[in-house]
Amino acid sequence: MNTWKTPEEIKTAGAGLFTIRDQKFIIEHETRFRNTFVDQLIWNVVFAENENVKELARWIIWEASQSLGSPASSIHDFYIARATDHWTDRTVPAINIRTLTYDTARTLFQTLQKMKGAACVFEIAKSEITYTMQTPSEYASCILAAALKENYKGPVFVQGDHFQVNAKKYKESPEKEIEGLKAVIRDAINAGFYNIDVDASTTVDLSRPSLLEQQRTNFEITAQLTKFIRTVEPEGITVSVGGEIGEVGTKNSTVEELTAFMEGYNGALSLGREPTGMSKVSVQSGTTHGGVVLPDGSIAKVKIDFDTLEELGKAAREQFRVGGVVQHGASTLPQSAFDNFPRRQTLEIHLATAFQNLVYDSSAFPDMLKKNIYQWLEKNCADERKTDWTNEQFYYKTRKKGFASFKKELWSLPEATKAKLKGELAEMFEQMFESLGIPESRTPVEKFTRITKMHKPCPVSLE
Numbered sequence: 001m002n003t004w005k006t007p008e009e010i011k012t013a014g015a016g017l018f019t020i021r022d023q024k025f026i027i028e029h030e031t032r033f034r035n036t037f038v039d040q041l042i043w044n045v046v047f048a049e050n051e052n053v054k055e056l057a058r059w060i061i062w063e064a065s066q067s068l069g070s071p072a073s074s075i076h077d078f079y080i081a082r083a084t085d086h087w088t089d090r091t092v093p094a095i096n097i098r099t100l101t102y103d104t105a106r107t108l109f110q111t112l113q114k115m116k117g118a119a120c121v122f123e124i125a126k127s128e129i130t131y132t133m134q135t136p137s138e139y140a141s142c143i144l145a146a147a148l149k150e151n152y153k154g155p156v157f158v159q160g161d162h163f164q165v166n167a168k169k170y171k172e173s174p175e176k177e178i179e180g181l182k183a184v185i186r187d188a189i190n191a192g193f194y195n196i197d198v199d200a201s202t203t204v205d206l207s208r209p210s211l212l213e214q215q216r217t218n219f220e221i222t223a224q225l226t227k228f229i230r231t232v233e234p235e236g237i238t239v240s241v242g243g244e245i246g247e248v249g250t251k252n253s254t255v256e257e258l259t260a261f262m263e264g265y266n267g268a269l270s271l272g273r274e275p276t277g278m279s280k281v282s283v284q285s286g287t288t289h290g291g292v293v294l295p296d297g298s299i300a301k302v303k304i305d306f307d308t309l310e311e312l313g314k315a316a317r318e319q320f321r322v323g324g325v326v327q328h329g330a331s332t333l334p335q336s337a338f339d340n341f342p343r344r345q346t347l348e349i350h351l352a353t354a355f356q357n358l359v360y361d362s363s364a365f366p367d368m369l370k371k372n373i374y375q376w377l378e379k380n381c382a383d384e385r386k387t388d389w390t391n392e393q394f395y396y397k398t399r400k401k402g403f404a405s406f407k408k409e410l411w412s413l414p415e416a417t418k419a420k421l422k423g424e425l426a427e428m429f430e431q432m433f434e435s436l437g438i439p440e441s442r443t444p445v446e447k448f449t450r451i452t453k454m455h456k457p458c459p460v461s462l463e
Contacts, residue, residue: 001043007056007460013040018060023457025063033064034148042102042145045138047408055459058141061148062192065156066453070147072140072192073155073451075121076240079279079323081448082347090437091341094121094159094326096352098132099359099403099410100421101139105146107422111429112438113152119441121195121348123159126184133404136160136191144192154442155449159195159240160188161350165221167202181225186232189239197242197282198225204246211260215245219261222278223268230275236452238276242326246284252308253283255315262320280347281316282326285309304337310344323347331355338435349436356400358428364420369409373402
């Protein structure tokens with residue numbers, strides 16, 4: 001794959017495919033642009049050394065997605081429509097992609113097209129941005145480029161997952177921690193993340209005497225950041241905002257906690273006047289991020305309290321007119337569990353680790369590359385190892401951090417290897433999507449999603 005050294009090289013390579021005139025991007029040959037040029041663009045977004053090349057490649061992908069019908073969009077209106085039962089019996093998958101982002105997103109768009117689906121969110125957590133070395137602008141570009149490559153038509157939902165408050169840092173310096181979060185949110189929205197999950201659940205203090213006081217710092221921070229989001233979101237876009245009432249991996253949430261959080265949040269936000277509030281709320285019902293790994297490397301069985309999910313979702317919709325509740329840490333559940341989520345009217349489900357595991361554990365994944373990654377983990381993640389962990393537990397818990405330093409090797413895998421991995425991923429996606437009610441979701445998504453085109457000026461001079 002060619003790595004361009006200057007923006008002029010991009011213009012030369014794209015001759016006959018597009019023109020840039022008066023700061024506007026114009027497609028001249030759509031088929032060739034999709035088939036031959038998008039791959040080169042995204043490679044340079046990720047691997048070019050010249051920052052101007054990266055900027056121009058990102059801009060071309062952005063403008064092409066706007067022009068060719070796959071723009072970054074907010075899922076807010078679609079979720080609010082669920083609050084009044086305009087659609088039911090679907091649970092939207094929110095998928096974190098930690099490696100092979102472009103190829104994995106292509107596979108997801110292929111699966112959605114096969115199923116006539118559109119209810120799917122592509123997300124990355126604040127922590128993942130760091131340890132996978134995928135900035136918001138890179139991640140959004142990978143997703144939008146994948147949509148372009150697959151000729152996908154419709155809104156593309158890119159989400160910031162767990163934009164989380166560090167409780168220790170917040171205690172030391174509240175202003176500094178909040179300003180840091182605001183900076184990440186601003187960058188993400190500028191990149192096309194029109195869906196942001198604020199997570200201040202780390203500040204819940206169960207030692208306080210009442211539920212309202214236990215949730216107070218959580219809902220006050222969530223309201224503060226919601227107000228900030230409304231000041232930086234583009235005109236015509238209502239960013240979908242999520243909150244969280246219980247930290248994943250802790251005790252199960254209750255309707256009373258949900259009520260305390262939402263009433264406190266609405267009061268802090270002064271709901272009824274501007275600004276618009278959240279569209280969903282994350283709860284805890286028995287899962288743990290990544291699952292609980294046993295000494296032999298297998299994953300412990302998890303019992304989800306589906307009654308809790310159903311009760312909390314009903315309360316969220318009926319009392320507070322938000323779309324419903326969100327389940328985190330669910331990808332390692334058995335396949336037989338997934339059809340329970342739409343049956344119990346769970347709004348959204350977050351999925352990540354199972355896809356990472358499939359890549360690592362596939363027979364197609366090169367043994368030597370896996371060995372090199374594990375050696376890197378032993379050297380660079382040794383301080384994370386607990387004294388009672390087996391090697392299998394250590395590798396399982398840390399290998400999510402092994403992708404970044406080997407990004408180029410992973411992106412450069414032989415096409416036959418990637419085809420095998422993508423085939424295995426496609427099978428997993430299809431099974432999950434069938435269970436979650438995603439087939440035929442294109443019609444309601446398009447009916448209730450407001451698409452606002454957001455053209456941007458060319459970031460570099462090509463005179």
